[in-house]
Amino acid sequence: MISIEKYDIVVIGGGPGGYPAAIRSAQLGLRVAIIENRGRFGGECTLYGCVPTKALVRFSDTYWRTIKSDFVSGKENLSLNFAELMKKISEIVSRVSSGIEYLLKSYGVDIFFGRAELSEDKTVYVDRDRVLKTSKIIIATGTDPLIPEEFKLDKEHVLDNREIFSLRKAPSSIIIVGGGYVGVEFATILAKLGVDIHIVEMMPNILPGIDLDASKLVEKRLSSLGVKIYKNTVVKEIKRVNGEIEARLSDNRVVRGEKILVAVGRKPNIEGLGLERLGVEVSEKRFIKTNKYMQTSNPDIYASGDVAGPPLLAHKAFIQAIVSAENSSGGSVEYDKRFIPSIVFTDPEIAQVGYSVDEAKREGYEPASQRLFLGGVARAVIEDAETGFIKIVMDRSTRKILGGVIVSPYASELVSVLSIAVELGLRIDDLGKAVYPHPTMSEMFKEVIDFLDGRSFHYFIKKKS
Amino acid sequence: MISIEKYDIVVIGGGPGGYPAAIRSAQLGLRVAIIENRGRFGGECTLYGCVPTKALVRFSDTYWRTIKSDFVSGKENLSLNFAELMKKISEIVSRVSSGIEYLLKSYGVDIFFGRAELSEDKTVYVDRDRVLKTSKIIIATGTDPLIPEEFKLDKEHVLDNREIFSLRKAPSSIIIVGGGYVGVEFATILAKLGVDIHIVEMMPNILPGIDLDASKLVEKRLSSLGVKIYKNTVVKEIKRVNGEIEARLSDNRVVRGEKILVAVGRKPNIEGLGLERLGVEVSEKRFIKTNKYMQTSNPDIYASGDVAGPPLLAHKAFIQAIVSAENSSGGSVEYDKRFIPSIVFTDPEIAQVGYSVDEAKREGYEPASQRLFLGGVARAVIEDAETGFIKIVMDRSTRKILGGVIVSPYASELVSVLSIAVELGLRIDDLGKAVYPHPTMSEMFKEVIDFLDGRSFHYFIKKKS
Numbered sequence: 001m002i003s004i005e006k007y008d009i010v011v012i013g014g015g016p017g018g019y020p021a022a023i024r025s026a027q028l029g030l031r032v033a034i035i036e037n038r039g040r041f042g043g044e045c046t047l048y049g050c051v052p053t054k055a056l057v058r059f060s061d062t063y064w065r066t067i068k069s070d071f072v073s074g075k076e077n078l079s080l081n082f083a084e085l086m087k088k089i090s091e092i093v094s095r096v097s098s099g100i101e102y103l104l105k106s107y108g109v110d111i112f113f114g115r116a117e118l119s120e121d122k123t124v125y126v127d128r129d130r131v132l133k134t135s136k137i138i139i140a141t142g143t144d145p146l147i148p149e150e151f152k153l154d155k156e157h158v159l160d161n162r163e164i165f166s167l168r169k170a171p172s173s174i175i176i177v178g179g180g181y182v183g184v185e186f187a188t189i190l191a192k193l194g195v196d197i198h199i200v201e202m203m204p205n206i207l208p209g210i211d212l213d214a215s216k217l218v219e220k221r222l223s224s225l226g227v228k229i230y231k232n233t234v235v236k237e238i239k240r241v242n243g244e245i246e247a248r249l250s251d252n253r254v255v256r257g258e259k260i261l262v263a264v265g266r267k268p269n270i271e272g273l274g275l276e277r278l279g280v281e282v283s284e285k286r287f288i289k290t291n292k293y294m295q296t297s298n299p300d301i302y303a304s305g306d307v308a309g310p311p312l313l314a315h316k317a318f319i320q321a322i323v324s325a326e327n328s329s330g331g332s333v334e335y336d337k338r339f340i341p342s343i344v345f346t347d348p349e350i351a352q353v354g355y356s357v358d359e360a361k362r363e364g365y366e367p368a369s370q371r372l373f374l375g376g377v378a379r380a381v382i383e384d385a386e387t388g389f390i391k392i393v394m395d396r397s398t399r400k401i402l403g404g405v406i407v408s409p410y411a412s413e414l415v416s417v418l419s420i421a422v423e424l425g426l427r428i429d430d431l432g433k434a435v436y437p438h439p440t441m442s443e444m445f446k447e448v449i450d451f452l453d454g455r456s457f458h459y460f461i462k463k464k465s
Numbered sequence: 466m467i468s469i470e471k472y473d474i475v476v477i478g479g480g481p482g483g484y485p486a487a488i489r490s491a492q493l494g495l496r497v498a499i500i501e502n503r504g505r506f507g508g509e510c511t512l513y514g515c516v517p518t519k520a521l522v523r524f525s526d527t528y529w530r531t532i533k534s535d536f537v538s539g540k541e542n543l544s545l546n547f548a549e550l551m552k553k554i555s556e557i558v559s560r561v562s563s564g565i566e567y568l569l570k571s572y573g574v575d576i577f578f579g580r581a582e583l584s585e586d587k588t589v590y591v592d593r594d595r596v597l598k599t600s601k602i603i604i605a606t607g608t609d610p611l612i613p614e615e616f617k618l619d620k621e622h623v624l625d626n627r628e629i630f631s632l633r634k635a636p637s638s639i640i641i642v643g644g645g646y647v648g649v650e651f652a653t654i655l656a657k658l659g660v661d662i663h664i665v666e667m668m669p670n671i672l673p674g675i676d677l678d679a680s681k682l683v684e685k686r687l688s689s690l691g692v693k694i695y696k697n698t699v700v701k702e703i704k705r706v707n708g709e710i711e712a713r714l715s716d717n718r719v720v721r722g723e724k725i726l727v728a729v730g731r732k733p734n735i736e737g738l739g740l741e742r743l744g745v746e747v748s749e750k751r752f753i754k755t756n757k758y759m760q761t762s763n764p765d766i767y768a769s770g771d772v773a774g775p776p777l778l779a780h781k782a783f784i785q786a787i788v789s790a791e792n793s794s795g796g797s798v799e800y801d802k803r804f805i806p807s808i809v810f811t812d813p814e815i816a817q818v819g820y821s822v823d824e825a826k827r828e829g830y831e832p833a834s835q836r837l838f839l840g841g842v843a844r845a846v847i848e849d850a851e852t853g854f855i856k857i858v859m860d861r862s863t864r865k866i867l868g869g870v871i872v873s874p875y876a877s878e879l880v881s882v883l884s885i886a887v888e889l890g891l892r893i894d895d896l897g898k899a900v901y902p903h904p905t906m907s908e909m910f911k912e913v914i915d916f917l918d919g920r921s922f923h924y925f926i927k928k929k930s
Contacts, residue, residue: 022740024922027920050903051843054904055847058848062530062531063534063536066528066537069524070546071545071553072528072545073545073546074543074544077539077541078539078540079538081535081536081538082536088535092846099923103922103923103925107925176863189789237549252532275533278845312903312904315900341900343902351902364508375564379907380518381519381560381564383523386777410878410903412907413875413878413879413905413906414878416558416907416910417881419884420885420895420899424668424895424898427702430885430889432872433885433888433889434884434885435781436780436884437780437806437877437880438510438778438779439879440808440877440881443880455489457484457488458564459568460568
């Protein structure tokens with residue numbers, strides 16, 4: 001006989017859209033279960049995304065900077081032990097993942113490992129042998145890599161962003177299909193490890209959705225790392241030739257690689273959940289539809305994270321998880337998606353937040369924009385980052401900061417200054433009141449303000465005659 | 466016959482207390498001269514301080530991280546080419562320094578290389594062969610390293626923070642006298658390059674003036690790098706023994722080093738200026754006294770930067786330079802020294818700004834403080850920085866942020882979030898409105914807010930029973 005366990009909330013999925021929802025619900029005094037089908041917590045972000053890729057970004061950069069340093073001798077025998085690198089990555093992932101499991105347990109969340117299936121009367125089955133009855137359900141099942149049919153050749157040569165972490169030997173060459181942030185981050189990492197790289201991107205520029213100046217700068221940097229980039233191009237066909245992958249492109253060129261990484265998109269992970277039985281509507285692209293309270297078309301079911309639609313970002317998932325938890329527990333918190341920063345961990349990093357000039361116009365502002373290259377920032381000279389820039393979008397009359405883009409070392413850390421500014425409606429002059437330590441990249445904030453005021457010390461501004 | 470040149474403003478000193486004053490004065494439409502006695506611009510900061518040391522911090526860290534990486538093979542023959550490293554540092558310094566000269570020229574500032582001497586009728590002599598008549602003078606002559614008599618043994622073994630950049634070979638061992646930020650930063654750099662290091666500090670802790678928890682954490686880290694630290698200790702005597710320096714400490718222990726770096730303090734650079742002739746008063750420690758307008762006891766003479774007294778920081782000098790320029794041109798701008806961030810570029814970096822708990826109490830606040838270790842920040846796991854922390858000081862009733870300390874990678878960049886908060890009187894809840902990208906160190910801001918509210922996801926907070 002199967003026993004039935006009763007909960008106030010069942011959360012399906014243990015990634016950033018799920019585990020914070022479970023913890024918050026527990027903090028609110030509810031009886032909570034979380035179901036995870038991978039056997040470990042953290043979801044795409046911890047297991048295959050943010051955490052391992054950023055660790056790789058860091059380690060590959062250290063290795064590459066040593067290799068190219070004039071002041072390091074005896075580099076002839078230096079080589080990267082890829083298996084050891086992957087072991088280290090895997091240890092970091094395990095620590096973050098087991099940390100999440102520890103937290104869930106500490107907060108008294110019941111953990112079920114297995115596949116969840118919903119039934120009409122708010123009953124949730126786990127692997128069809130555990131039965132949970134619940135009042136509310138939060139779905140945070142995330143997304144899977146999307147592999148179009150034409151790439152389903154074999155599992156040995158064709159990789160997605162997960163399988164790349166199973167490699168124990170760096171490929172000598174790789175074709176990356178898709179120049180979005182996943183493809184471009186892996187290109188940056190692998191190029192620094194000495195891999196020969198081809199990126200094929202169907203759009204006119206890599207990193208669609210990212211500031212065009214930033215995209216172009218990173219494209220240039222990738223080229224200088226030896227990465228070959230084919231824009232406005234698609235892969236028509238792939239085949240195995242002499243143990244390698246040969247890809248025929250839309251312009252009939254042929255490129256070869258030991259491996260091929262497919263990073264063209266993601267698909268929501270909703271198969272087999274039984275959403276249809278509970279009247280949970282999905283969009284054309286199969287993301288779960290929600291209102292601003294993260295509530296689905298079934299009022300007892302909430303969704304958060306990737307499965308609730310773009311942007312597919314961990315820090316967005318965290319917020320939606322909390323909104324779902326608060327509202328499913330009787331709260332009334334809105335999810336406001338305006339000011340989610342976008343980061344690309346390239347070299348240099350790209351970070352953007354708030355409105356672009358066009359978006360600001362659409363919102364009824366009269367925006368002014370200023371881009372400043374970083375040559376006047378001493379730290380940029382130290383870091384060889386003078387080609388980077390900061391771009392500020394502000395309202396012309398009030399000088400309120402509406403958005404911005406930073407392309408520089410530590411952009412992912414620095415963007416929070418702009419995030420705070422756009423969230424609180426700060427004026428550019430407000431940022432000018434702080435003292436930015438020398439020599440840091442953060443001095444770019446002071447420099448751009450001085451420049452806007454025509455009173456730069458570290459840039460020459462010709463007097464208007 | 467000596468020609469006499471006429472100026473509105475003469476700035477003495479081309480460091481961060483001087484060159485921005487000259488540029489701002491020129492921007493205000495005045496005829497400006499700047500006198501620099503080193504033959505190159507940038508002062509202590511650019512030539513021997515901020516710029517070259519932070520470049521060294523960066524490069525030594527890259528080298529050290531490679532050396533200790535499990536995933537790099539063939540390290541047996543790896544060695545640091547110290548002469549090449551110093552060449553690279555020198556190139557960076559030259560670029561920043563010549564950039565300043567270019568800016569001064571572009572803004573129409575007349576440049577005089579030589580020693581300045583003031584005469585009673587606001588006449589300034591350069592090397593006694595050029596004569597400048599001026600209405601106002603801004604003195605920004607900085608400080609020199611202070612070398613107590615007992616260390617004046619020879620120039621070969623006894624180094625100050627400038628002479629260390631003349632080395633073309635790393636010493637195998639070094640005694641560092643003074644555990645302030647100069648000594649501790651050099652210890653971090655040199656330890657990572659494999660130098661055997663003894664730090665002798667007279668106070669009970671290294672980094673006096675810095676948050677004690679931060680100081681202790683960095684002390685621990687230095688010890689793990691093999692640095693020997695002697696606290697509550699002074700060097701009684703040094704002598705040469707077999708080509709090395711032997712130092713007898715106050716507890717009669719003896720330590721030996723190939724070199725000795727004296728970093729016990731700074732002395733204002735006012736010798737030979739002729740301040741006494743113009744009635745410019747100096748303090749007991751010989752710093753030039755100013756009011757809050759940076760005006761000295763002679764109303765036509767202003768002072769800025771190190772020579773005007775502590776804190777001896779470049780970003781403080783910048784601000785005073787501007788205040789001096791504005792006021793000597795007829796403005797009325799106050800220098801407000803409350804919120805100058807202090808940074809130590811150790812591993813991890815330390816950054817603090819605003820009030821400590823004790824300072825906040827003295828200012829009449831009822832402060833609350835929260836320290837949070839970084840184990841719950843995924844990026845800290847990636848960066849091996851879980852022992853770092855953020856400490857927030859806030860007003861208990863209003864929750865306004867009064868100050869804070871960050872000990873973490875990129876602390877020098879992240880502290881600006883706190884600087885903006887203390888300058889604008891933001892509440893801790895205001896910082897909670899921004900979305901901090903994942904995985905970055907900046908998530909510490911969100912974590913500390915959640916922790917204060919008893920609603921953490923990434924830390925376990927036991928329910929109060």
